[in-house]
Amino acid sequence: MAEEKARLSVAEIRNIAADACLACGASAATAKSLVEATLSAALRGRPEVGLPHFIDYLRSFVEGRIDGKAQPRMQHPLPAFIHSDAKGGIAQLGFDLAFEDLVKRARTFGVAIFSQRNSYTAGELGYYVRRLAVEGLVSMAVANAHALMAAAAGGKPVFGTNPLAFGAPLPAPQAPLIIDQAASATAFVNIVRAAADNVAIPEGWATDEAGAVTTDPAKAILGALLPFGGYKGANIALLVEVLSAGLSGAAWSLDAGNFRSGNEPPNVGLTVIAIAPAAVDPSFALRSADHFGRLQELGVHIPGSGSAVEAPNDADEIEIDARLLEEIRGFRSG
Template identity: 80%
Template sequence: MAEEEVNLSVAELRDIATRACLACGASAATARSLVDATLSAACHGRPEVGFPHLVDYLMSMVEGRIDAKAWPRIEHPLPAFIHSDARGGIAQLGFDLAYEDLVKRAQTFGIALFSQRNSYTAGELGYYVRRLAADGLVSMAVANAHALMAAAVGGKPVFGTNPLAFGAPLPAPRAPLVIDQAASATAFVNIIRAAADNVAIPEGWATDQTGAVTTDPAKAVLGALLPFGGYKGANIALLVEVLSAGLSGAAWSLDAGDFRSGDRSPNVGLTVIAIDPVATDPSFAVRGADHFRRLEDLGVHVPGRSSVYGADDADVIRIDARLLDDIMTFIPS
């Protein structure tokens, strides 16, 4: 049976999500950062890690995996290096607080880096590069999480899904180029959704507790995700972990806390590298747009949900009614 969906404006969903965050003990700053990132995923990026993932954040605030009132400590160990300790809070708040400084340093030095430890999971990774692309910067973002993925069939979980995102500006009103993908064959939220709906998953996504490949999502939840492309995907996961947990001082995926259970911060890492392309090519965005049109004419899929970027409070978002009910349960009646 098809899921029942309801249409709500961005303004309505912003209000509901904000009230839910505040009801779970979030500070105004934490609520604003988390809701902005959630709406960005729903409107412009990957909806499956937008409002569905918001429920994980809300539950984690209630159960202690997120310090909902944490205020990041931001330092500058080098002129082009910004380092944040999220202090057990959400990843988005530290990035938001450092954002203007990151852009300014990238424009000044040609490249700048933001790295953060001791946070909850980074959410939709495209959010970080999408914002920087809107300000004319090329960027890459990487993040690790607790061990969910084996390096190969039969192995134990050693990496998170360890996503990597890349963004590049294009002339307005065209949406920026945003590539956002996990090192795993699929995102963990897709396994959870399939288990809830009792729907089989494709072969090659995951293994069961014995290390055997499975199409049963309930067994996959107790087993391990698999990397895309075999050892090549596992190599990407290792690269991501070195850049995110290694540079930031966060926990390696083997040591990180579970983002869905327990009462402590996962202490995972996020690193964002921003580059100013106009340093060598003032026409970078226009030249890129021309090239991407050629690629599209040749049948290449260039990532991006729409040709026009930007949403206002008149826009409507379709949301699963059950998901909306789950979010509403956090708001006192």
């Protein structure tokens, strides 16, 4: 049976979501950062880690996995290196607070790094690189999470889904190039959604508790995700682990707290590397657009390309599962 849908304006969704955050104990700054990142995912990026994942944040505010009042602490150990301690709060707030400084340092030094420890999961990674691409910067973002993924079938979970995102500017009115993908064969939220809808998952996505490959999402939740492409995906997960948890000083995935249970912040890491291509080639965006056009003519899919999406108008509408909408409203009134 198809899920009933509701359509609300951006302004309505923003107000409902912000009120829910505040009702769950978040500060106004945390609520604003989280809601805008959620809307960005819903409208411009990966909707499955937008409003559906927003529920995980609300539950985590209430149950203690996110400190909704946390104020990140920034340090500058090197001129082109910004280090943030999220203090158990959301990842997006630290990035938002450092954003203008990160852009300025990238343009000044050619490259700049933002690395953050001690946060909740980073949410949609495309959010970070999409914003930097609008500023004319090439960037890469990596983040870890608690151990959900085995290195191979039969193994124990050792990595998070450990996603990687990449962004590059293109000339207006084209949207930037955005690549956002997990090291796992699928995102964990897709397993949860399949279990809620009682539908099978493709073989190769996950294993059960015994390490056997399964198509049952309920068994997969108790087991482990699998990397895409076998050992090559596991290698990418390890690379992400070193850059996110290792560089920031956050917990390794084996040691991080579960983002869906417990009452302690998971202490995971996020690292964003921003590069100013105009330092070498002022025509970078135009040259890239020409090349991507050639690739598209040869049948290559260019992620995130197409017409640019302007800042959402408050009157624009978003489609949302009616059940999910009521759940969010329940936090607001609860």
